[in-house]
Amino acid sequence: MAGLLGKKKNREPEIPTSSMADIAFLLLIFFLVTTTIDVDTGIGMVLPPKLDENIDPPPVKERNMLKILVNEQGLVLMDDRPSAVNQVREEVRKHVLNCYANAGLECVSNRSEAPGKAVVSIKTARQTPYNVYINVLDEVWMSYFEMWDAEARRIGYRNYEDYVDRKPAEEENRIRELIKANISIAEPDAA
């Protein structure tokens, strides 16, 4: 019996490993082939849900609304003042952070009451070129990104991304809660 046990020990069970490399290569090549490298980038938006015809849309106070109109020629009108596309960013900032104490802006009566209440409405004509619209929308979003970054820096993070990564797990996104990106795409006037 003892001799039998000894024999078994000497047998040294081995799994053939020479094919492991081939399996690994196969997996590697499979993933190489199926993954597409270019990441899709774009400007994310959420459309408003379909309105019930019997219920009126929730009212927005006039002063909280920043109306941006873009016409066929790509000219921009902000709250009835003609302005350039590169002014949009600053205007949106001024509008949103109007009565926010930490922003150091004067509280003006014709701009928003609080960052969370501000709404930016973009209205285009039907003939407005798409890239002009995207430019304006981009400026509005960049304005919000910059505001979030500034707010994140104020509360001790490097930037907004850093805040999202390092904020306590149970904490709601405070910055997003404070400065809501309310961007509405208005229907063009029937013409």
Place this chain on the structure above:
Amino acid sequence: MSKHFKKKAATKQEIPTASLPDIIFMLLIFFMVTTVLRETTVQVRTMLPSAEALTKIDQKRLVSYIWIGPRKLADNRIGDTGVQIDDALIEDLTTVRTIMYGKLVEQPKLIVSLRVDQKSEMGIVLNVQQELREAGTLRINYSTKRQVEA
């Protein structure tokens, strides 16, 4: 009895590995042949606009595309604005609603990526968006390129 055991222990218990690479290559070639990288041919021109405020979509499987742009015709001419979903040009915009609703049922977290040519007019984009609202696919994404700083 012990003689029998001795005999068994002496036989080599190895699987011949010489043919393994061949099997692997066969598998590899099978996958190479069957995987399809892109199944749609875009029939409209979509020169995307560029923007700075970009978000990335990591989960490709959530994304469904709508192409809007001038139709590509023969010999490099371009025609009227067309809307394409998957492989087909959409003639009647109300079908966008049905198609997108069907996709939403399959994938409730659907993101619709609008790949719109920069020269297109807003009218058609807004019409498509209206259809998307009807379908209930509210998460959209205006596909843009990264702006190169001048």
